[in-house]
Amino acid sequence: MKNINEEMISDKEIVELIDKQKNYYIKLSSDEILNKYYLEQQNIDKILVKKARFNVWKFILPSFACCFLAFGITFGVLYSMDQSGTSSGGNIVNVVEKNEKYKQIISDELLTFTNFNNNDLTQTNNIKNIYNRQSIKEKFDDEQTLTYEQFNEVVDEYEKLENGVYNIFNINNYQIAVEQGNYEFLNEKFDFKMNVFNDDINIEYFYNQDEVIDIDDDEKEEEIVLNGYYSFTNLDNTKTIYKARFSNKTETEEDEVENEIEAVFYDYNNDETKPVYEIKKEQETENLDVEVAYSYSIYNSIEDYKRERVYYSVEYEVENVNNEKELEIKVTNLEKEIEFKNIRQIDETHFSFEFEYESEKVESSATAYIEYINEKRIYTCNNLTIEK
Amino acid sequence: MEELKQYQIALEQFKNGDFTHFNEFYEQVKKPVFYNILSLTRDEFLAEDILMDTFVKFLQNINKMDSSKSILGFLIVTSRNLTLDYFKKHNRVEKIDESQTQMFIHNDTRSLMKINFLLEKIRSLLNDEEYDIFCLHTLSDLTFNEISNIKNKKLGTVLWQYNNAIKKVRKEINYEEYQ
Structure with a gap:
């Protein structure tokens, strides 16, 4: 009988x-x-040269005007792509006037963004402080028990968005022009300049662009990345400058078009301790149906941005219901979550919105009204009134 | 030891942009790296693609490399990471399908077919760690010390797992069948 080990294969x-x-x-x-x-x-090496010129990962974003520009750029590009497959070099393109379809989209988006930083450009520098207030701790069960302090906090949150919301409903008159040439800004050379302007606003964006197109059998994917400087002319003619990066991905499949747009603004001196602002937009178009979702996030520093540690974020949607605009906004920060729903303009001087407020110990929902009187805004909810 | 010195000299040359001896270096190290990839992909074409990417990545990172560390270790780890990245990206399940087998036959790469069948069999006998260590030692010719460094395990653990693997393989594999 054979030893079992003899039948087995040896290690060797x-x-x-x-x-x-x-x-x-x-x-x-x-x-x-x-x-x-x-x-x-x-x-x-080519990419490094570009990176050295733009330092694209050092994102920090600006204020209200930046947002304005973000949409200007984004839709300028979208429009140009739509028309010719490339950027619109050489010609001044008035997107808004040339294409009615874009007029509404651009104004909605431009103005929706407009206000997550308020009117005051200097406020950007105080972002860290704005959200350090103590949150409401007392518990209340329904809107009847909503206290003045609690309502005041809701109003404070709304106030941060108020300007942009107002603009969404009331401002449509602005223009966007894209030109190609040999531009120099802060000792850097750029191929394109975009100008977003109306009587009150003048924004310039000097940029270079990269474009990648990938075509499969039944799907086309395009990505455009813009890198450059944003410059906003203030009322006193000083300039507010930021570095800005935009990326726009478009996927086309039969009747369905998906757009993803991301804009990031950052300090032009690359100060890593300053906040980073990120704006994202996703748009899905199928035949005549359009769905749009936006988000706006603030990071306290470059490090936080890299680690995706969002300090404050806003998600919002604009819908046209029976020819009336309706806006929904959700605000989230480390301490609380507030949703503003059914934001509507009742007439020239009146708005209404519903809010759902949730912080560590508080949950509440109610409807509030705003009346615009001269330069003031009067907020009312139940029997509470707050003037801002 | 002599080989290690040679690698180190080659590495310094590469760092200076001198690739005169790259071919010799490549010829010395390509097999263990290739078989390491093959043990995971069991697809010769894919293995060669990843082999290419591994060496390109090696060259791109040459200036960050420490000459005192194992170059073969770096190549093995890089090749494994690239292979796993490929799987993730393509959501691929490790397997050899029939068409691949047919392809091997038509290409007359019978040895490869055999090794794939053999690996398939061994794969089914061992757990992930045992299979890894077994392949790194037998296919990629790494020493147990090198394996313990790459896998960040104690030498004793590596040896113990390898011995376990060998025991399982001994019981199930017929030498004649795969000759």
């Missing part, structure tokens, strides 16, 4: 067996590797 035989099979002829040569390495190195 296992290794030998494997070794014997290792005679596959590897076709890949060292020259092929070096060629690919050289080729990729050239591409990397």
